[in-house]
Amino acid sequence: MKANCDVEISHRITYDIENNNVQVIILTSGDGDFASLFDYAKSKLETVRCFSAHPKNTSTMIKERLYLEIIYMSQIIYVLHRREILDTDLPV
Secondary structure, eight states: OHHHHHHHHHHHHHHHHHTTOOSEEEEEOOOGGGHHHHHHHHHHOSEEEEEESOGGGSOHHHHTOTTOEEEEHHHHHHHHHHTTGGGSSOOO
């Protein structure tokens, strides 16, 4: 089932890029199966980003894409803690 989801996600993003339905791609996955999709998206779009849970959960194939901004959820949580946003009513 997982492979089917990867194919569906890739198909939909490719379709949206080809039909000019998007200007930015932000994919929430560090799965190396999406490396070629990131390459394709970058060839067509200016902004392509990756959200991933943690560097340990991010494929080397993704990390090797030097053009790709990778934002780790673990970094976001760290920043939130440092800025004491936890004392507000924002969910974490």
